[in-house]
Amino acid sequence: MLCDKRIFLVEDDLKINFEGKSIKINISIYKNINRYFMPILEFVNQTGGKININGSKIDIKFKEKSSICIDYCISDYKFTVINSVLYISLFDMCRILSIRSKWDYSRSTISLYWDKINYRNCENVYGRVSLIRFEDITAGGKYLDSDNLEKLRVVADYMFSAGIPFHIAWIPRFVDHKNGIDNDISKDYSMPNANFLFTMEYLLNRNGIIGLHGYTHQYGDEVSAVGTEFSDERNNDEKSIRKRVEAAINTAKKLELPVKFFETPHYAATAFQQSIFEQYFDIIYEPFVGIWGDRIVKSPRNYRTLYIPTPLGYVEEKDGIDKMINRVNNLGEATLASLFYHPYIDFEYITLKSGISKYPMNIYLENSPLHQIVKALYYKGCNFTKITDLNLNSKKYEFKKLFYSFLNSHKYFKLR
Known part of the structure; x- marks a missing residue:
């Protein structure tokens, strides 16, 4: 995809390393807000590869690697042309x-390495529908730290390898007025913000589904991810509701991040606020006000928008894992196996290491809370699903439900 957008020179002296060695990019590196753009011909030539560009078709070849052929006019990759480059x-x-990346803010350096791990997306066998959402992902607090963003990518690698699609409740604008912070990555450039956007794209590429978790997830002097944005007393008129929802949507559009659902911070929305939300979204990832329950509900207002609850709740820090496992083990047949999780809880179970030429490596302990939840749900006969794949009216969906019930009742269902 050839992009026509405003491109700016990178303000900082951004340095690029490859396989532990500094490479000198003789042509300028550009950015579009917080997305870096590299001169691909220059990079490939300097890293020992060969590249041939014929019209819109690109052929890339490195020794001992398969050839890569791309048509940049029809692919979904983001290309642009600047001064004929x-x-x-x-x-x-x-x-x-x-290629894997390692970001060093203090040295304004991004180190790149061939990815030595061939990640494969494991295919799930059919089972009971299960949904998982990563909560409160925002460019602030824990999620601007370089090591933590790398750990978040490690979590995404695990989910991808296990064949688990996941959902990302993203707060587009991080606000902490008391500390003078108002961070909108669609407007404010910084290397940490660029790393955050890079990581969001990484999560998408690992079968992540992004949704909007409010706009700022706060009100007044509250801090984002802590405060309550919508309630019967906050942003409770139609103009205020639409203003914040549209601001969140426009931020995502500007960053070219596809969003598939909306979730109210702390599930505090009123029925009126939800009636406005569903004019913008086909999926509201929270219970329908007035029909609190354990199942997916189709809006009785527009007969289209799905309301998806999380009956399993969430893990209240790592000490809450036993309670979560107990809820999974005692999950009723009629209850949706749906939960949300704060991925930073797993960060202490991930150790980042450096190999030869400082190649980024990691150890991810299998006794982490997330690993335990996944195993418990698999033992329960669950199959993780994307909310965008749910279609309550389809005959195929109904058949699968009946088929799974048959297998489960006859104990023929094989757990992985």
């Missing part, structure tokens, strides 16, 4: 070439 977004370059 073809550029590609840093994330898409890493995706095409199977």
Whole structure:
């Protein structure tokens, strides 16, 4: 995809390393807000590869690696042309070439390495529908730290390898007035913000589904991810509701991040506020006000929008894992196996290491709370699903439900 957008020179002296060695990019590196763009011909040539560009078709070849062929006019990769030079977004370059990244803010350096792990997306066997959502992901607090963003990518790698689609409750604008912070990554450039956007694209590429978790997830002097944005006393008139919802949607559009659902902070919305939300979204990832329960509900107002509850709740820090496992083990047949989880809880179970030439490595302990939840749900006969794949009216969906019930009742269902 050839992009026509406002591109700016990178303000900082951004340095690029490859396989532990500094490479000198003789052509400028550009950015579009917080998305870096690299001169692909220059990069490939400097890293020992060969590249041929013929019209819109690109052929790339590195020794001992398969050839890569791309048509940048029809692919979904982000390309642009500046002064007759073809550029590609840093994330898409890493995706095409199977490259890992390590970000060092203090040295304004991004170190790139061939990815030595061949991640494969494991296919799930059919089972009872299960949903998991990663909560309160925002460019602030824990999620601007370089190591933590790397750990978040490690979590995404685990989910991808296990064949688990996951949902990302993203807060587009992080506000902490008392500390003078108002961070909107669609407006404010910084290397940490660029790393956050890079990581969001990484999560998408690992079968993540992004949704909007409010706009700021706060009100007044409250801090984002802590405060309550919508309630019977807050942003309770139609104009205020639409203003914040549309601001969140427009932020996502500006960043070219596809969003598939909306979730009210703390599930505090009123029926009136939800009636406005569903004019913008086909999926509201929370219970329907007035029909609190354990199942998915189709809106009786527009007969289209799905309201998806999380009956399993969430893990209240790592000490709450035993309660979560107990809820999973005692889950009723009619109850939706749906929960949300704060991925930073798993960060202490991930150790980042450096190998040869400082190659980024990690150890992810299998006794982490997230691993335990996944195992418990698999033992329960669950199959993780994308909310965008739910279609309550389809005959195929109904058949699968009946088929699973038959297998489960006859004990023929095989757990992984």
